[in-house]
Amino acid sequence: MTAARAAATIGIMVTGVLLDIAGVLTEAGAALPGGPEAVARLREAGLPVGYLTNTTRKPKRRVVEDLAAAGYPVDPRAVTTPAAAAVEWLRDNGYAPHLLSHPDLNEDFPASGSDRPVAVVVGDAGEAFTYAALNAAFRHLADGAPFLALAANRVFSDADGVLSLDAGAFVAALDYASGTAPIVLGKPSRAFFDRAVESLGCDPGEVAMVGDDAEADVAGALRAGIAQAWLVRTGKYRDGDEDRVDPAPTGVVADIGEAVDRLLGGAG
Numbered sequence: 595m596t597a598a599r600a601a602a603t604i605g606i607m608v609t610g611v612l613l614d615i616a617g618v619l620t621e622a623g624a625a626l627p628g629g630p631e632a633v634a635r636l637r638e639a640g641l642p643v644g645y646l647t648n649t650t651r652k653p654k655r656r657v658v659e660d661l662a663a664a665g666y667p668v669d670p671r672a673v674t675t676p677a678a679a680a681v682e683w684l685r686d687n688g689y690a691p692h693l694l695s696h697p698d699l700n701e702d703f704p705a706s707g708s709d710r711p712v713a714v715v716v717g718d719a720g721e722a723f724t725y726a727a728l729n730a731a732f733r734h735l736a737d738g739a740p741f742l743a744l745a746a747n748r749v750f751s752d753a754d755g756v757l758s759l760d761a762g763a764f765v766a767a768l769d770y771a772s773g774t775a776p777i778v779l780g781k782p783s784r785a786f787f788d789r790a791v792e793s794l795g796c797d798p799g800e801v802a803m804v805g806d807d808a809e810a811d812v813a814g815a816l817r818a819g820i821a822q823a824w825l826v827r828t829g830k831y832r833d834g835d836e837d838r839v840d841p842a843p844t845g846v847v848a849d850i851g852e853a854v855d856r857l858l859g860g861a862g
Contacts, residue, residue: 606821608857610796611636612787615647615657617806617829618850620664622753626828628851630665635854642794645673646787646803648745648780648810650717650761651696654678674790676744676780677702680715683742683779689713692739694731694764696720716768716776717744718761728764735772745780747810751830781807782814791820804853808835808843816841824853 613619619629636643645668647657654677658670677699684691684703690710691703695717703715714731735741743765752758765776780786791798802822805811806829815823825836825843828850836846847853 607800608641608802608822609800610642610794611857612644612646612790612801612803614805614811615645615661616649617751618804618826619666621829623660623664625664626849628849632850632854633666635858639858642796643672644790644794646781646790647675648747650676650699650744651720652698653702672793674786674793679779679786679789680742680744684713689740691715692731692734694719694727696722713740713742715742715744716761716765723764728768732768732771735768735774741768741774741776743776743778746778747807749830757830781810782817784818787815787818787820802857804850806831808839812843813839813841824856826850826853
């Protein structure tokens with residue numbers, strides 16, 4: 595998206611808003627300054643709000659509970675997670691999961707059934723990314739198992755505020771070793787954004803996205819047909835991120851509060 599095109603999208607009427615969670619609304623589990631008030635302003639303006647996350651170290655139940663604890667009480671139906679997309683894919687295609695993910699995520703998945711073939715499902719396993727676990731996943735892939743990547747993010751902003759290695763490097767390693775390309779289910783997958791937009795009941799051409807990841811949140815949203823995608827300088831954002839992606843952000847703002855100012859005020 596060129597600067598001229600980005601400027602043109604600012605005038606589009608927004609009827610719904612999608613918000614990334616970590617780095618936009620929360621940091622290390624706590625609300626970022628002004629976050630709950632900014633979301634309240636969207637609701638007061640009558641805009642439906644959806645929440646997207648590529649987080650795969652905790653189940654959806656915990657995502658919803660942690661949002662509420664941080665001052666963002668939400669309907670679970672408004673939260674879109676990669677695990678839910680994976681469960682739907684497994685059900686529709688007749689596979690059981692071979693999970694390479696954080697143990698806390700297990701509750702979001704059905705137990706493996708011996709009567710079904712397995713698909714490898716990779717999330718951010720953290721300390722569980724051992725050689726043995728990676729090799730077990732590789733062997734399934736080498737035998738022809740489908741490869742589902744819950745997300746392929748490069749990095750995330752860790753609890754200490756410093757960037758840490760995310761699941762994308764491990765997804766790339768398994769892709770390289772097995773020759774099996776992953777089906778990415780979380781951001782920046784178009785299907786993931788489509789699912790989130792559907793939960794709002796809006797036309798994607800009238801939806802705005804706010805995220806801290808220029809690649810997955812912003813460029814991914816714009817490629818999925820979402821009208822606006824605002825990049826915040828919080829969370830994993832680092833100087834110059836906006837210049838390293840195409841399409842470029844609709845705009846770059848200090849935080850969620852300024853993003854909401856732009857959305858409600860129409861400022862360029």
